[in-house]
Amino acid sequence: MDERNNKVYKTIRISNQVWTAQNLDYPVEGRYSYCYDMDSTNCETHGYLYRWDTAINIDQCEYGVICDPPERTQGVRPEGWHLPNQTEWNDLVNKLGGNKVAGHILKAQSGWGSSNTTHFQCVA
Template identity: 35%
Template sequence: MKHSLYTAFACAAFLAACGDDDSDFIARPDGAKSSSSIARNYSSTTEPYTIVDQFNPRISYGEMVDDRDGQTYRTVKIGDQTWMAENLNYRDLRKVWDYDSSSFCYNDSAIYCERYGRFYPWSTAMDSIGTWSTNGKGCGGNGCTPTYPVRGICPSGWHLPDSTEWRILINTAGGDSIAGEHLKSRSPDWETQVNYDDKKRYGGKDTYGFSALASGTYWDIRVGVACIPRLSTEIWTSTSYYSTDAYAIHLDIFNNNAWYYTPEKRSSNPVRCVKD
């Protein structure tokens, strides 16, 4: 398990900009502002590229339809696993924590949800109230004992991967020190962050078609610290780490690593699902 000092520094560096822009990071999925929105958009330079930039044209992707809302996702087989090749964008509307929704779009924009998927607190990712299955029921802000595999917020026939399943993927992609390069999309997102021009930036090769984007993360729901897109991503696992934290997979522009990170369960991150 590793913690990313780059990520912590980068997020802290943007805090000064929070009061300079009136656009909120957290919003209800219908686009209305949340009464408890506290994080801000930091720069107009973060408009996303077109979605075709995300995928590797040399990969033969599959397709999956979420029968809850009819959305279609690309999928990819990597080794013995079949993964979603893009982040989940299921529009969950239930109230969670201090917010009036349990899924969020960056910058209050459906454009960002279409590209980066939605951000979910861990309790929502785990389906802690048991809407879709009971395997993750009760897994909110406290310790719990889920029954694996945990479907969580994923579509029928898919589930929220645990840390062991992520470990298999990382090992298939070459191990901790190089897997990030192979799992990151070839999208310019990974190389065009306007800040940190004095640092080398590491893009992706997307060797296996996993096509991970630098979606950012919303990693402290209490104080409103947000990382903007084109810097990093943290994707939830279904594995808890102590009572208040859970494991996530971290990728960023400063290296080729793929490692476990342990954000608070109250933070909000993207979700990738793996096939049952």
């Protein structure tokens, strides 16, 4: 549970990794978080979207500046969770059959026309 707003997020296990199966529904005060198409009903349905510097919670990460997060970055995630690093993403993709297969089975059915057999619900 996210103690900041008492929201409980669905999770899924893929191999030995546990992932949230939906976007965060938490606005970050004073940082760049927004609803798709600037419509608040989209946040209720799909959660918030975050600019990269907001997601990793690092200042001085303006356009044109490469900002790599530390190995384990909580960023905007609830306590006890972290943003996946490149190694974790690569492991996930490889476990699901590689780049040509993984995207199709990770994407949400709504709006993407994919199978989403993993129930991952990737929307962005």
